[in-house]
Amino acid sequence: MLKVALRQPLADFTLDLSFEAPAGVTVLFGGSGAGKTTVINAVAGLMRPETGRVALQDRLLFDVKQGVWLPPHRRRLGYIFQEARLFPHMTVRQNLLFGRWFAPRGAAREDLDRIISMLGIGSLLQRHPAALSGGEKQRVAIGRALLSSPDLILADEPLAALDEARKEEILPYFERLRDELKIPMLYVSHSAAEVARLATSVVVLKDGKVQRQGSATEVLGDDRVMPTGVRAAGALLEARVLRHHLDGLSELDAGGLSLFLPRVQQDPGSLLRVRILAQDVILSRQKPEGLSALNILPAEVEQIRSGTGPGAMVSLKTEAGRVLARITRRSAQALDLAPGAACYAVVKSVAIARSDVSGTPQTEA
Known part of the structure; x- marks a missing residue:
């Protein structure tokens, strides 16, 4: 269970929200500028909110009132960005193994061969990122995040930079992460189609506030909270x-x-x-x-x-x-x-x- 409570003044509004994310994939769903990336960056420790508290299971990641602030590298989180952000001078194998540098001592390690097989990247191991397609780069980025032995995966619109064909290529891998590895995930999206495919729970954001929270079936069946317009309802x-x-x-x-x-x-x-x-x-x-x-x-x-x-x-x-x-x-x-x-x-x-x-x-x- 991930528990999040944040308050942070932004340029156009004040982010002021709280929610709980159960096991599975919780999608932060909303239009551009709703505050989704701010939330995920606060959980990751990439920004420090004015007021807030984030707890993951029995671990406190930060609490402003108590003066608790774990640096990002100690939070045991895997982050998948919109762009893969692979190291261009490293091969795919080297990029994957880099993730293991962040795995805590004594943590259960994901099997490298299993991750390579699950993501279908065995034929790419000796290539450099410049020789990969957008979809291939994202699969490698997913593998690198998994190999850090995270307690939670953060995914900030990981399909936004891909065309429709590449999105269809990547979505099944996120489904496999959800169903086979069972690592909880906080996933940012403005796509109702991604919510329908992946979400076990949904938190709808608008202007920095929680507008609706519930299962994918409940949220997508409520046209009043469709942040991307009625055509997506x-x-x-x-x-x-x-x-x-x-x-x-x-x-x-x-x-x-x-x-x-x-x-x-x-x-x-x-x-x-x-x-x-x-x-x-x-x-x-x-x-x-x-x-x-x-x-x-x-x-x-x-x-x-x-x-x-x-x-x-x-x-x-x-x-x-x-x-x-x-x-x-x-x-x-x-x-x-x-x-x-x-x-x-x-x-x-x-x-x-x-x-x-x-x-x-x-x-x-």
């Missing part, structure tokens, strides 16, 4: 793979409802997270017939929120979980939608991108 459903069909579709069971997606890699029986964007959902008051869309979910309207523009966000209760639909206010009126109204949520199978499907975080039994 969407539901996060949990579903189990039932079977793979010969036509290239996979059938999932989402709370007893069938959900058809482009073929997923996971085996039948696997539990998945599926992110469905609100803008990809259309509504009907009667069960549609003769549509190409395969996913038709019976629903009940929970709430309708209208903005200043022509749009409305409809929150729906389904057997699969909460679903959001972004429609026009004109459509909501034409359908006579109101809380308690029965309707159907329609989602095209091909609207669900491969990047919006991932394994669920594995928890201890």
Whole structure:
């Protein structure tokens, strides 16, 4: 358990917050300038807040009132930056081994070969950073952080400098860190897609304050706290793979409802997270017939929120979980939608991108 309480005047606002991060991946989620990097740097010891206290399990990293301040190298934290920051004159192997200089005496060491295998960097060991792609550099940076035997991994928007293809390359490795090594992680992001893939818990920041805290499902299902705008709003459903069909579709069971997606890699029986964007959902008051869309979910309207523009966000209760639909206010009126109204949520199978499907975080039994 990581416990954080900070207060620090900044240029545009005063950072004033507290939160607890349980085991797993806690994502600090917010738009640019929300204070996310300030928080993670305070935890790392790279900046000293005016007032604050940070404790990791039974260790006090700093407490201004008690006059406790551990220097960064004694905090047993691994830091993964936006850019890999590898030493250009060292080979990949040398960069990895550099991390071991910071491992405390007597600490359990991660096996070098295991880390190399898990990150798929065995063929890169003799190369220098200049000969690596952006994704390869980040994998090496992850390995270097792991080999310092940290009690906590800090990741400050580690995918921000990568293109979409490289992001898709790196995300599975962060999932493996979460599920296989089980090292707790504080991960900074402004991407709802990364939150959906990685988070076991989410802390939403706005102007230096905690706006919302909860599970990824709870936070992403609440359009009121979407720091990156309504276009990123969407539901996060949990579903189990039932079977793979010969036509290239996979059938999932989402709370007893069938959900058809482009073929997923996971085996039948696997539990998945599926992110469905609100803008990809259309509504009907009667069960549609003769549509190409395969996913038709019976629903009940929970709430309708209208903005200043022509749009409305409809929150729906389904057997699969909460679903959001972004429609026009004109459509909501034409359908006579109101809380308690029965309707159907329609989602095209091909609207669900491969990047919006991932394994669920594995928890201890």
